[in-house]
Amino acid sequence: MAPVPLTQVHLSEPHFRPENTRQDRFSLSRLLVWFLFFFYFSGVHQTIIYSSGIAGFFGITQALVMSLLWLVPVMLFPARGKLIAGIVGVVLWATSLFSMGYLALYRQDFSQSVIFIIFESNWAESSEFLHSYFAWWMVPALAIYTLIPWLIWRRLQPIGGTPLIRLPLTLAICLAVCWPMLDRVIIKKDSLANGFHKQADSMEPVAPWQLVMGYVKYRQALSHAESRLLASDKPPLDGLVDNNADTPNTLVLVIGESTNARRMGIYGYYRDTTPRLAAMSDELLVFDQVYASRPYTVESLVQALSFADQLQPNLHLEKPTLIDVMKQAGYRTYWITNQQTQTHRNTLITTFSKQADEQIYLNNNRSQNSAQYDEVVFGPFEDLLKKAEAKKFILVHLIGTHRAYHYRYPDTFKIFDDDKDLPPWVRKKRHRREYNEFDNSIVYHDFVVASLIEQINKSGQNGYLVYFADHGEEVYDYPHRLFAGRDEAAPTPAMYSVPFLVWRSESWKRNNRIDVSYETTRRMYSLSDFLHTWVDLAGIRFIGFDPGKSIISPQYTTGPVLIGDPAKPEALVDVRQKFFPATATVATPATNMRGPGPVPKALQPIPPAYGQEHRAVTGTAPVVDQWMRHP
Numbered sequence: 016m017a018p019v020p021l022t023q024v025h026l027s028e029p030h031f032r033p034e035n036t037r038q039d040r041f042s043l044s045r046l047l048v049w050f051l052f053f054f055y056f057s058g059v060h061q062t063i064i065y066s067s068g069i070a071g072f073f074g075i076t077q078a079l080v081m082s083l084l085w086l087v088p089v090m091l092f093p094a095r096g097k098l099i100a101g102i103v104g105v106v107l108w109a110t111s112l113f114s115m116g117y118l119a120l121y122r123q124d125f126s127q128s129v130i131f132i133i134f135e136s137n138w139a140e141s142s143e144f145l146h147s148y149f150a151w152w153m154v155p156a157l158a159i160y161t162l163i164p165w166l167i168w169r170r171l172q173p174i175g176g177t178p179l180i181r182l183p184l185t186l187a188i189c190l191a192v193c194w195p196m197l198d199r200v201i202i203k204k205d206s207l208a209n210g211f212h213k214q215a216d217s218m219e220p221v222a223p224w225q226l227v228m229g230y231v232k233y234r235q236a237l238s239h240a241e242s243r244l245l246a247s248d249k250p251p252l253d254g255l256v257d258n259n260a261d262t263p264n265t266l267v268l269v270i271g272e273s274t275n276a277r278r279m280g281i282y283g284y285y286r287d288t289t290p291r292l293a294a295m296s297d298e299l300l301v302f303d304q305v306y307a308s309r310p311y312t313v314e315s316l317v318q319a320l321s322f323a324d325q326l327q328p329n330l331h332l333e334k335p336t337l338i339d340v341m342k343q344a345g346y347r348t349y350w351i352t353n354q355q356t357q358t359h360r361n362t363l364i365t366t367f368s369k370q371a372d373e374q375i376y377l378n379n380n381r382s383q384n385s386a387q388y389d390e391v392v393f394g395p396f397e398d399l400l401k402k403a404e405a406k407k408f409i410l411v412h413l414i415g416t417h418r419a420y421h422y423r424y425p426d427t428f429k430i431f432d433d434d435k436d437l438p439p440w441v442r443k444k445r446h447r448r449e450y451n452e453f454d455n456s457i458v459y460h461d462f463v464v465a466s467l468i469e470q471i472n473k474s475g476q477n478g479y480l481v482y483f484a485d486h487g488e489e490v491y492d493y494p495h496r497l498f499a500g501r502d503e504a505a506p507t508p509a510m511y512s513v514p515f516l517v518w519r520s521e522s523w524k525r526n527n528r529i530d531v532s533y534e535t536t537r538r539m540y541s542l543s544d545f546l547h548t549w550v551d552l553a554g555i556r557f558i559g560f561d562p563g564k565s566i567i568s569p570q571y572t573t574g575p576v577l578i579g580d581p582a583k584p585e586a587l588v589d590v591r592q593k594f595f596p597a598t599a600t601v602a603t604p605a606t607n608m609r610g611p612g613p614v615p616k617a618l619q620p621i622p623p624a625y626g627q628e629h630r631a632v633t634g635t636a637p638v639v640d641q642w643m644r645h646p
């Protein structure tokens with residue numbers, strides 16, 4: 016048997032010098048150790064996922080098959096085997112940390128949609144995120160997770176064997192790894208593209224492919240969306256009629272960010288976080304059962320600003336969007352934003368903004384964690400109001416109450432900064448600080464939204480202004496789970512409940528009479544249907560307009576208010592079932608109207624029953640859940 020040629024690597028690694036003939040011979044057990052090393056980085060993750068019941072066995076199978084791939088270079092270049100394994104190991108270790116970290120935080124498998132959400136948010140946000148979820152046990156866990164493969168790597172011994180043994184084995188491995196594609200293309204006679212997709216699907220549960228494939232798919236989807244959204248040949252809506260075609264109109268849509276309606280005074284929160292809006296509440300329609308469909312900016316707004324919804328999530332690529340509708344109705348469209356636009360990331364919302372005739376990008380900061388207060392929109396908004404254009408549609412996108420909250424308001428809005436009236440479960444210093452900061456950011460946000468309403472009111476223009484937030488935000492709202500942020504896998508009302516207000520000018524009210532009763536403002540509504548409410552308010556009609564999906568229409572129908580990831584339709588759930596499971600049968604006393612005092616044990620809900628909101632859901636009382644009252 017010819018000895019393996021000696022190289023530098025051999026000389027520097029004495030273990031690799033064949034010491035005796037035993038090491039020359041092919042050894043299956045030594046090969047298994049190599050395999051174990053590569054399998055480790057996906058295997059641990061997939062085994063935890065399988066054994067905790069998060070997902071089935073598919074991930075483990077794929078991890079077993081796809082980890083074979085790394086044996087190929089090792090067997091082709093046995094002399095450099097250990098070096099190759101070391102480099103591959105570092106790459107696998109680093110990429111597996113993403114999925115392991117995600118698993119630790121969210122108890123969920125790392126999926127395609129997670130990658131979308133990561134790439135659509137930014138690193139400043141992610142580091143803030145890591146900071147807030149960090150727990151002490153992660154340090155030893157990371158150390159052990161890293162130590163094990165290092166120990167295995169140190170024990171790697173030459174696999175041995177002649178090329179006569181290693182080459183057929185390598186070929187067999189290649190066959191096994193590429194089988195999903197070969198099966199599609201050669202046996203099932205499918206196209207090469209479909210074969211590639213099948214291969215990608217099979218490799219996805221395995222490091223590092225979940226990141227690589229995820230990124231490739233993300234870029235593909237983004238450029239496809241961009242070309243569809245900005246396509247000039249989009250077919251217009253049939254039979255479009257504008258009832259206000261003969262008057263000059265200014266219609267304004269203000270989109271906030273990460274604001275939970277239940278933390279706003281105007282909705283009954285025990286702290287007065289919205290003094291300005293409350294002062295003008297006679298002039299507003301205040302809808303209090305509106306829910307975002309997704310707890311993430313892009314995912315929620317794509318649905319709110321198009322025909323897409325939870326059941327047909329891709330309609331924004333096929334049908335005109337809200338901006339297209341307004342353009343078709345003869346409006347000149349403007350998009351003012353204080354959200355980041357000038358980074359390397361070009362998110363889908365930036366693409367939506369490019370549909371408008373003019374864009375005013377105000378936030379050129381590289382980091383979202385910088386004080387760029389929303390009042391910067393006042394000047395450009397004023398300028399647009401003054402424009403002599405007869406029909407204007409102005410969309411104002413605010414940074415709102417986005418984390419980190421203390422970057423969202425100047426010191427003059429530091430209203431809540433003591434512990435006096437904090438809920439008793441908000442004890443930790445960091446929690447107390449964040450709880451107060453979030454409320455302060457809402458006070459500032461109240462100032463911004465109210466000022467925009469005052470601006471359009473003073474301008475004397477004929478029109479209206481609608482304000483909603485893209486989704487809510489949980490900031491230590493519940494005693495049974497101390498959590499801040501958003502998590503689609505563990506939804507709460509705080510993450511989905513959004514403010515929804517309408518202001519109308521006197522002339523608009525006269526010319527566009529709508530019958531909005533107290534009961535109307537209590538309707539359950541999904542933000543994903545917003546386009547129908549918007550055109551209904553504007554007096555625009557077309558074939559395909561669904562009055563059942565307009566919150567102000569007499570023909571409004573209580574449809575399901577679905578939340579969850581539409582990529583997993585079986586996981587979609589109605590807000591009513593998820594948050595208020597008892598509403599259908601139980602009539603309750605007005606426990607939610609209690610004054611200050613400790614929460615009696617009997618009233619402390621077991622998740623997912625979030626408070627006693629039954630009366631609110633039946634539409635006879637404003638939404639007040641017990642956590643909004645001072646406990």
Ligand SMILES: [Zn+2]
Nearest residue numbers: 273311312485
């Ligand atoms: Zn958002």
